[in-house]
Amino acid sequence: MTNRYAIILAAGQGTRMKSKLYKVLHPVLGKPMVQHVLEQVxxxxxxxxxxxxxxxxxxVKDHLGEACKFVLQEEQLGTGHAVMQAEELLQDKEGTTIVVCGDTPLITGETFQQLFDHHEKEGSKATILTAKAPNPSGYGRVIxxxxxxxxxxxEHKDASSDELLVDEINTGTYCFDNKALFEALKEVSNDNAQGEYYLPDVIEILKNKSEKVSAFLTSNxxxxxxxxxxxxxxQAEKTMKLRINEQHMRNGVTIIDPENTYIQPEVVIEQDVVIYPGTIINGPSIIKENAIIGPNSEIAxxxxxxxxxxxxSVATDSKIGERVNIGPFAHIRPNATIGDxxxxxxxxxxxxxxxxxxSKVSHLSYIGDALVGSNVNVGCGTITVNYDGKNKYLTTIEDxxxxxxxxxxxxxVTIGKGSYVAAGSTITKDVPTDALSVARARQENKEGYASRLKNRLKDK
Structure with missing residues (x-):
């Protein structure tokens, strides 16, 4: 196999997005478009x-980190000009270079592999990734x-009536012989209405030199x-969502309503899991077999x-054991470990x-910064008072x-093993093992006081 290189075009501002957010950073299923492209490349x-x-x-550099090298296109002078910025890093290398746009988040690694394989098998200097478009209007036609x-x-605007009938379109993704690419780019002109350097002009230059140009037609x-x-x-969000959901369903996951279930690509879901509508599962989450998630739950x-x-319910950055019941309307915040x-x-x-x-924390409670043992029952409305305005402190509740x-x-504070805390108590000292702790004011009943109070209120 020849050496392989990749150029991702991610310099466009994306004015049609009408956004302050840089175009290729707009998320699809929670991840920036350009990151999808990078991971598939x-x-x-x-x-x-x-x-x-x-x-x-x-x-963009912050998002992609050290996964790639970066070059800057200071002026936006077309796709050909963008590729020229990589010349210093790649021009002398032998092999095949793929050029792909950072705003095409749906292309899979499998398709990239097929494109490379086709290009190398054909011995082409350039290979265009093409597709059959249901409505090719506006696309460049491959003749x-x-x-x-x-x-x-x-291009569509330059096509004859017969050429307009062609439904095979240029997707804007290419494989090139690396050296041939940068040699041809030196001949690309900006003599056009926009004054820009267009990457597709490389195809024409190579053809005029009798170099072989091929096309790989993707089925999708x-x-x-x-x-x-x-x-x-x-549309990209919807397409990726359904593609991921269909893959999980083929692997034995029941998704009740795929149109309303959002699962990021990194998620691992085992067989016989059932996912109800309105569920969002993000990040490198793992859902083990026979779990039931949703409706309207968010797992990250x-x-x-x-x-x-x-x-x-919502659960984030936590580990949840087997045969656990959570919800409705519970919030598992980061760094929680829930036992079986x-x-x-x-x-x-x-x-x-x-x-x-x-253990059970059945309703209306806040348990934070705590170690809770086994077979503990936490009554309704219990709060671990963990914050003094500056520091967080640990509550230990033993088995x-x-x-x-x-x-x-x-x-x-520590609540000792096997002990009881009476309802309504405010516990400020450790409770010994097997003790009953009562920390509340003694009840006092004032006979007839309610009637006297009502009469005073009437007189006012």
Whole structure:
């Protein structure tokens, strides 16, 4: 296999997006378009990836980090001019270079691989990635001769009536013999209405030198969508969402309503998981077999164990065990570890807390910065008072304890194994093992006081 290189064109401002956000940073399923492109290009294993940046270059660099090299296109003078900026890094290298736009987030690594393979098998100097468009209006047409070889690319506005009938279009993605690419770019002119240097002109230059130019026809037109406005952005989101959901369903996942389920590409979901509508699963989350997620739940960067149920809740950056029940309307905040067979009920918030096997926090409680043992029952309205305005402190609740309703556990504090905290208590000192702690004012009943109070109110 020859050496492979990649150039990602990501310098355009994207005025049609009508946004302060740099065009290629607009997200599709929560990830910037250009990052999708980079990750799929990486599938083919190029030795070097060069991203051409312009507007918003620092933000693009921040997102892509060290995964590629960067060159700056200071003036936006066309796609050919953009590729020229990579000349210093690539011009002397032997091999094949793919050029792809950073606003085409749907093209898969498999398609890139097929394009490379076709180009190298044909021994071409240039290969165009083409597709059959249901409505080719506005696209450049790929004109082939009787042998099926590419004769030229003709823009829509320049096409004859017969050429307009051609439905094979230029997607804007190419493979080139690397040295031939940069030699031809030296001959590209900006003698046109826009005064720009166009990359497709390289095709014509190579043809005039009797070099072989081929085309690889992808079977999936939807992959080639370029995002130039918010309408296309929504279409890209929908296409990628359904593609990912279909893959999971083929692998044995039940998705009740694929149109209303959003799963990012990194998510791993095992067989016999059931996902209800309105669910969003982000980041490198893992959902183990037989789990039930949703409806209307959001999971981000979590591991969810087998047979666990999460209903109408949010979980982030946490590990959730097996046979756990969460929700409805619970919030699992970062750095929580939920043990097996735990119950986290409605309107419960868990933050930076470890909860042991079989424990229950059933409703209307906040448990933060805590270590909760096994078989603990936390009553309704319990709060770990973990913050003094400057520092956070740890609450430890040992195994087999019972925390009564509406208790405040003022950290740092330890509730000993097997102990009871009476309802309505505010605990400020450690509770010994096997103790009952009552920390509330003694009840006093004043007979007849209610009537006297009512009479005073009437007299006012």
């Amino acid at each position: 990486q599938v083919v294993g190029p030795e070097d990836i060069v991203t051409v940046v312009g507007f918003g270059s620092d933000k 082939r001769n009787e042998k099926g070889n590419v004769e030229r690319i003709v 037109f939807d992959e080639t969508l370029g995002v130039n406005d918010r309408i296309a952005l929504a 960067n979590c591991e969810v164990g087998r047979d666990t149920v999460i209903k109408q 067979e735990v119950k986290i009920g409605n309107f419960v918030e868990i933050k930076k807390t470890e909860i042991g096997e079989g 087999d304890t019972f925390i009564g309703c509406n208790s405040n556990l003022v950290a740092p």
